[in-house]
Each structure stands twice: as structure tokens, then as C-alpha cells.
Amino acid sequence: MADRPIALAVVGGRRGRIVEGALPRLTGRLEVAAICDPDPEVLRVWKERHPEIRVYTDYDRLLADPPCNAVFVASPLLLHASQSIKAMDAGMDVLCEVSASQTMDDCWALVETVERTGRTYMMAENHCYERDALAVLNMVRQGMFGDLYYAEGFYLNDHSFHYINPDGSLHWWGQLRVDFEGNWYPTHALGPVAWWLDATSRGSDRLSTIATFGCTGHSTEHYLAERLPADHPLRKLRFAMSDSTTSIITTEQHKMIVLRSDWTSRRPSNTGHYALQGTKGAYHSGRYDGEPGLAWLDGESPTRPNGLADQFDSFDQYAEKYQHPRWAETEDVAQEWDRPILLMLTDFVEAVERRTPPAIDVYDSVAWSSITPLSAQSLAEESATIDIPDFARRRAG
Numbered sequence: 001m002a003d004r005p006i007a008l009a010v011v012g013g014r015r016g017r018i019v020e021g022a023l024p025r026l027t028g029r030l031e032v033a034a035i036c037d038p039d040p041e042v043l044r045v046w047k048e049r050h051p052e053i054r055v056y057t058d059y060d061r062l063l064a065d066p067p068c069n070a071v072f073v074a075s076p077l078l079l080h081a082s083q084s085i086k087a088m089d090a091g092m093d094v095l096c097e098v099s100a101s102q103t104m105d106d107c108w109a110l111v112e113t114v115e116r117t118g119r120t121y122m123m124a125e126n127h128c129y130e131r132d133a134l135a136v137l138n139m140v141r142q143g144m145f146g147d148l149y150y151a152e153g154f155y156l157n158d159h160s161f162h163y164i165n166p167d168g169s170l171h172w173w174g175q176l177r178v179d180f181e182g183n184w185y186p187t188h189a190l191g192p193v194a195w196w197l198d199a200t201s202r203g204s205d206r207l208s209t210i211a212t213f214g215c216t217g218h219s220t221e222h223y224l225a226e227r228l229p230a231d232h233p234l235r236k237l238r239f240a241m242s243d244s245t246t247s248i249i250t251t252e253q254h255k256m257i258v259l260r261s262d263w264t265s266r267r268p269s270n271t272g273h274y275a276l277q278g279t280k281g282a283y284h285s286g287r288y289d290g291e292p293g294l295a296w297l298d299g300e301s302p303t304r305p306n307g308l309a310d311q312f313d314s315f316d317q318y319a320e321k322y323q324h325p326r327w328a329e330t331e332d333v334a335q336e337w338d339r340p341i342l343l344m345l346t347d348f349v350e351a352v353e354r355r356t357p358p359a360i361d362v363y364d365s366v367a368w369s370s371i372t373p374l375s376a377q378s379l380a381e382e383s384a385t386i387d388i389p390d391f392a393r394r395r396a397g
């Protein structure tokens with residue numbers, strides 16, 4: 001433990017609130033020193049809850065004379081890379097919400113900045129720390145699925161309610177759909193899968209190629225047509241982004257990942273659909289948020305007399321039996337959704353305190369985030385297969 005706690009500035013005060021649930025467990029190691037958000041109402045709520053913190057409406061003013069030595073970037077997506085780079089250039093460590101960057105130039109700029117400044121940079125991919133994701137990781141490491149060769153990660157979450165601001169203008173989530181094509185917001189779907197396949201900057205494999213396919217039912221236009229009069233300015237918008245985008249990613253060791261992103265289709269959400277197949281077993285998460293997952297494991301699950309797999313077991317029994325040791329650290333956390341956040345923040349704090357690489361380092365952060373620009377490139381080239389750069393440049397020596 002360091003002599004003094006990390007003084008954190010929260011940048012973007014809505015999602016930024018997630019740190020609050022973990023603060024009691026990180027007393028003496030992490031404290032919030034500042035909030036930065038252009039919205040006065042967001043600042044008012046923070047100041048009411050944390051009277052001692054400094055408030056900023058302007059990010060450059062925060063960095064000019066910072067009352068902090070780290071920032072948690074939780075602002076709109078397109079600001080993440082530039083705000084992270086500015087913070088590291090000002091001597092701060094960075095925890096950044098997903099995704100880390102939306103362009104290839106920004107992916108490389110993040111790598112360059114971390115290598116030049118030596119600051120800690122971690123992407124806040126909380127799905128890696130979910131109970132089932134960690135249990136599957138534990139089982140993978142014990143060889144229970146055998147040799148892995150196929151995985152799925154889907155993020156299916158209808159964001160339509162987000163698209164219209166209270167003043168009738170288009171929210172930034174909606175604007176992204178107007179301006180961009182591609183597999184956006186891919187890291188919830190990819191993060192846990194990359195951990196299971198050990199396709200990480202310090203792992204035995206790495207993400208190697210991507211080809212992407214998209215389709216549209218004009219869901220957003222339908223959504224707006226149902227809610228807005230015909231002469232409303234938003235009714236004239238045309239949305240560039242596919243309603244559903246599927247990327248097929250291969251790894252250097254010829255494993256395959258099917259990665260689907262869909263945040264406009266009208267359906268109950270499934271923000272963490274995963275599947276994993278190995279030579280000895282299979283895992284499937286639930287079909288919608290809250291439905292228990294399934295697993296079939298050779299030697300443990302129902303098997304027919306001829307040796308073929310019979311029926312899946314509920315994954316809950318395996319999640320308990322093979323609970324990841326880290327999950328036990330969160331048993332006294334009151335809110336279920338705070339548990340992964342605590343583990344993620346603990347990893348960030350430890351990396352800063354010890355000056356060791358964080359659990360999700362800059363190389364993995366940008367490799368997972370690069371799916372967005374690379375998928376857009378693939379779609380623009382009739383679903384061509386595109387190489388994913390080796391951001392850690394391990395093979396180059």
C-alpha cells in the first residue's frame with residue numbers, strides 16, 4: 001500500500017458514479033478529489049454527496065492545476081482517447097471507460113503515450129470481472145473445457161431510449177449511429193472471451209484477423225417514427241450504422257470468435273451473451289440478462305450410453321463449485337452490480353501503487369477497441385478480412 005491514497009478526478013459524472021460503491025473498501029488507497037462535467041446538475045449532485053471535492057466544468061482547467069494524480073474518464077465515447085492522452089501528458093494515471101479509442105490513430109497514440117510517459121493506463125472493462133466470466137476463466141485454467149477453439153461474445157442492448165435528449169435533440173449515442181458504421185462498443189463482448197482464450201498482450205495467443213458483416217431493419221428510424229411527429233428534425237436523419245453487426249475474429253492459433261454488437265434492435269437486453277467451446281466441454285450464457293447460463297463438461301454432465309453429450313447443466317452449480325478466488329473478495333459488497341466494479345478498481349489501484357502493468361493494459365485496451373475502426377474498414381471493403389495489429393509488438397521483438 002502506498003503512503004497516500006490515489007486522488008482521483010472523475011471525468012463524466014453519470015457513469016462516473018460507479019466508483020462510489022467501491023470507495024468504502026478502498027479507504028486509504030483511493031479517494032475522489034474532483035469531479036469534472038459540463039452539466040451543472042451533475043456537479044450539484046456530486047458536491048452534495050461529496051462536499052470536500054473540487055468541481056470543474058472544463059477538463060483543461062482541471063489538468064492545469066490538478067488536485068488529483070489519476071483520472072477516471074467516463075465521458076462520452078468520442079472523448080475517451082483524447083482525454084486519456086491529455087491526462088497522461090499531465091502526469092496522471094488513467095482508468096478509462098470502454099471503449100478506449102474509436103480510431104486506429106488514437107489506438108496507436110494511446111500506446112505511444114503510455115510508453116513515453118510511463119503512466120498507468122487501464123480500460124475499465126467490467127464484464128471481465130463478472131461472476132460467471134471469472135468462474136469460466138477459473139475452469140479454463142483448470143483445463144475443464146480442454147483445448148479451446150470457438151467462442152462467442154454478443155452485446156445486445158437496446159439503447160433507443162437514449163437517442164432523444166429531453167430537449168428533443170439527438171443524444172450522442174444516436175449521433176454515433178448517424179455518423180459511423182461498424183462494430184461499435186465491442187469490448188464488453190470481447191474482453192472476457194480474450195481472457196478465456198489467453199489472447200492478451202501477455203498471453204499465449206493474440207487476436208489476428210477480423211471480417212465484419214452488417215444488416216439493417218432501420219430500427220432507429222422506426223423507433224423515432226413511432227415517437228416523433230413527421231416534421232420533427234430527427235425524422236430526416238439517416239443512420240449509417242447497421243442495426244446488427246457481426247465480426248468474425250480469428251486468433252494467431254486459429255481459434256474463432258463470433259462478436260456481435262447490436263444496440264438498437266427491439267428485444268430484451270442480453271448485455272453479456274457468451275459461448276465457449278473446447279475439446280472437453282461447452283459453456284453458454286443465458287439468452288437474456290438474468291437467465292442462468294448452461295454448461296456441459298465431459299465427466300461431470302449428463303452423458304448418453306454411447307458417450308455423446310446429453311443435456312446441459314445449469315451453469316449456476318459450476319459457478320459455485322469453481323468460483324474464482326477473486327469473487328470471494330466481494331462477498332460483503334451489498335449491491336450485486338458493485339462487485340465486478342470493486343475488483344476492477346482494486347486492480348487499477350494495485351497497478352498504480354506497485355507500478356506494475358494493469359490487468360487490462362493499454363495493449364489489450366486498444367486491441368479490443370480497434371475492432372470498431374477495423375470492422376468499419378472491413379464493411380467498407382465488402383466484408384474483407386483485415387489484419388489486427390500486434391499493438392504490443394511482441395513478435396517484432
Ligand SMILES: NC(=O)c1ccc[n+]([C@@H]2O[C@H](COP(=O)([O-])OP(=O)(O)OC[C@H]3O[C@@H](n4cnc5c(N)ncnc54)[C@H](O)[C@@H]3O)[C@@H](O)[C@H]2O)c1
Nearest residue numbers: 011012013014015036037038039042074075076077097098
Ligand atoms: N462499462 C459499462 O458497463 C458502461 C455503462 C454505461 C456507460 N459506459 C461508458 O461510460 C461513458 C459515459 O456513458 P454515460 O451513459 O454516463 O453517458 P451520459 O451521456 O449519460 O453521460 C456523459 C456525461 O459526460 C459529461 N460530459 C460531456 N462532455 C464532457 C467533457 N468534455 N468532459 C467531462 N464530462 C463530459 C456529460 O455532461 C454527462 O454528464 C460512455 O463512454 C460509455 O461507453 C460504460
